Amino acid sequence: MQANKQDVLKRLNYIEGHLGGIRKMVEEDKYCVDILRQTYAVRKAIEKLESLLVEGHLHGCVPEGIASGNGEAIIEELVQLYNLAGNR
Template sequence: MLANRDDALKRLSSIEGHLRGIRKMVEEDAYCVDILRQTYAVGRAIDKLDEALLQGHLSHCVPEGMADGRTEQVVAELEELFALARR
């Protein structure tokens, strides 16, 4: 994850700003369709953040865990992530 930290933080800052904008739209009683467009955009941004985090995990953390002999833990965590992704 450390290799992707800057990217993740940039994405999170963007998402936070977007959420503040949506909150303002709701407070100002903006048109529902306009708000929904923005919430969908945030959802896609979160999906992209998830992809980047998972890629970092698969590229760095999984191989390190396997090399350290933590195979069962690594597999259990991956199973948990896949289960969460299916919900």
């Protein structure tokens, strides 16, 4: 992984903590809309984490892979990632 490991782990901690809070709300039968506001916040946090991982990959593995002759496979992966990221 090329992204900063401490930063990625900090974001994972935040997401896991947030999910624990959502579990508590579900167990206590809180109002659906309040739970949904929290799940949307978690989704945004995961998208931010993805953005960080993608940025690390683009700055690290992509130029390295192309320089070392694996360009075609690296580019094919980027096409797949783009489509996965957009649920396409």
